[in-house]
Amino acid sequence: MAQAWTLASRPNGTPTHDNFALIDVASPALEPGQIRIANHWLSVDPYMRGRMNDVKSYTPPFVLGEPMQGGAVGEITESAAEGFAVGDLVLHMAGWRDEAVIPASQAQRVPALGVDPQAFLGQLGMPGMTAYFGLLEVASAKPGDVVFVSAAAGAVGSTVVQIAKAKGMTVIGSAGGADKCAWVSSLGADAVIDYKDGTPLIKQLAAVAPNGIDVYFDNVGGEHLDAALGLANERARFAICGMIEMYNTGAPTELRFAARIIGARIRIQGFIVSDYMSRAGEFYNEMGGWLQSGQLVREETIHEGLASMPDAFLGLFSGGNKGKMLVRV
Missing domain, CATH: 3.90.180.10 (Medium-chain alcohol dehydrogenases, catalytic domain)
Structure with missing residues (x-):
């Protein structure tokens, strides 16, 4: 049975x-x-x-x-x-x-x-496609951008880190604990912040992104989203993939820097990976090339x-x- x-x-x-x-x-x-x-x-x-x-x-x-x-x-x-x-x-x-x-x-x-x-x-399925199209299409990330990724040790976040580096971007990841932070760093992230160390995220992000961020890939919401808003450059692009911080509570975290959306002309867009399933061949073609060249872990x-x-x-x-x-x- x-x-x-x-x-x-x-x-x-x-x-x-x-x-x-x-x-x-x-x-x-x-x-x-x-x-x-x-x-x-x-x-x-x-x-x-x-x-x-x-x-x-x-x-x-x-x-x-x-x-x-x-x-x-x-x-x-x-x-x-x-x-x-x-x-x-x-x-x-x-x-x-x-x-x-x-x-x-x-x-x-x-x-x-x-x-x-x-x-x-x-990495080569739904999480990988989420990372690929969320970063390159939804956030319109391009070479030279400074990209902040929350949950960077997860299936989606870790793939975002690697795609961003393959495309010539500067990457800042957030992960919980020394072991996960070290792993994200080994993937090529230029800086990694530990959201569990007790220091406010906005302070940690400001320390490693003194010139602000151009792209935020959000898997978490809450304090991470607020910190990204606080450090966003003019016309920054946010791809909102998930908000795991509030999935079990339903209570949104106060966004102290939400008003910057207006003045900095920040573009915030939610997305669902199924919107891009018709382009799976494009995804497999580029990811397959990076895989064969050893650029994906x-x-x-x-x-x-x-x-x-x-x-x-x-x-x-x-x-x-x-x-x-x-x-x-």
Whole structure:
């Protein structure tokens, strides 16, 4: 019997293990056009916290009692779809479970770029595309810009750091703790600030960006966003990817420097990576080149077994990951 994680109840604040339940799922016979997949790798991502709330958003909320969804890489074990064979590795969104039966139209073969398949859940998948298009398209970052990246040790942030350096930018990252800061520095960041050291972020950022910042890539919101507003140069561009600081509280941090948006003509734009899925080929082409030249470094934090899914997800909100958080089934 296949198993899947479901949302047993909607969290009030930070999720707990009580909000999740592992359920048995029937393994139906395939209908024409369907494939059966044994999942090998499962992704957890901060955006999933928003899907736990019963509110209207850009993606529907999880349905209580039904299997949750998320990125996954698996191997086809049975196929009733033309062009998909047993043994093919595919990417799909029927994660949080050990087996998936889905229409083949909802799966994509793992691109042949000569890397581990789980990389397509991180640096070469949705997080990588978020970094690439958020930095280069949404923020219009260009060579010579000073770029500030929050959550720079995460899957998205660490990729932003590397893309920015590959494009000739000066990069300042923010991460929590000495180990993560050292890793971000090893990726090529010109300066790294430790948001956990007790010094106000605005002071730390001012010390390493004496001439201000041109681009801010926001994964956190709150104090990081406020510090970026305080140090933004005229016509700075902000790409707002996520605001993990307030996902579990819902309470916005006071933005003391918000008025600078007007005087400095700061451009602030939120975005969703699905807006750019039609340009995936462009992404793979450039990222593949950097990969082959050794300019990209990938880090993963791996939990073992389907039972560890809630632990992996909750770890996103306590700083438990360096690079991409994954579960190996």
